[in-house]
Amino acid sequence: MAVARAGVLGVQWLQRASRNVVLLGARTASRMTKDMFPGPYPRTPEERADAAKKYNMRMEDYEPYPDEGMGYGDYPKLPDRSQHERDPWYSWDQPDLRLNWGEPMHWHVDMYTRNRVDTSPTPVSWNVMCMHLFGFLAFMTFMFWVGDVYPSYQPVGPKQYPYNNLYLERGGNPSKEPEPVVHYEI
Template identity: 65%
Template sequence: MASVGVRGWARALSRGARPSITTLMAGARTASGLSKDMLPGPYPKTPEERAAAAKKYNMRVEDYEPYPDEGMGYGDYPMLRDKSQSERDPWYTWDNTYLRRNWGEPMHWDFDMFIRTRVDTSPSPVDWPTMCKHLFGFIGFMLLLFGLGEAYPMYQPVVSV
């Protein structure tokens, strides 16, 4: 396979040969890197910039809230609520059924944390105090049985030969 990208250019230039069209095409075929439209822009400071950023991310201006400008590099990316893909409707006809996403909808900044095989933010059917009662009740019952087994040992009868 032909060399790809900057490494191919460096090899071609270091050998004294001019980069050929195959080297150029190999870099184009890999489509490496994000396009400028995919990267977050600067933090919006005016209402017009906020409206433009909301339109860029296909959101209403009322729903658009960027991450705070704390120097982390989020830019104008929208701050979406933490909602896992398991919470989304499984019967809806999604454009991408595995990720339960539609084309053009903004993704959470940490979307890889909220996929269906990882963190599940859906509410639990049992509340926390009930779960603790069941756990400690089971552990206490097992400790009681262990104590009874130690206090009253039981052995299989054996016939001497």
């Protein structure tokens, strides 16, 4: 009974002691502060100007997501462009994400990283790519059909075996001498 009482007192002491503990270290460094969260949806031009200033954007470039109840708030609606489209030779503050300090990140930044979706324009249009692909497949199908209709075989001579054309293995008489076989050499 005394052991159980000591355990309960120990737990209560830990609870009281942990109320005043300030968490330190890398674990709390990843926590978002209040000013990082999007604010309420801007309704007036003054609120839009404040939100544009908060995200280091010009008023002309700032456009929030529509207020459809998704929780975007005043976060800016950035163009749906992947990080592939950004200049790789520019001296970025954060080169792996191709971002500068204070620059807002896309709401779906996890989808537009360099190892995910690439939205950069292709050098060749989709019509031309599809024409090349299906043209190649049609040509290969035609060539397989031609090869099936008109087969070609490598010319071969009669099969040659060692040891007098395998005389004994093919059921020859061991007491009788087999006739000599002429092997051709190239």
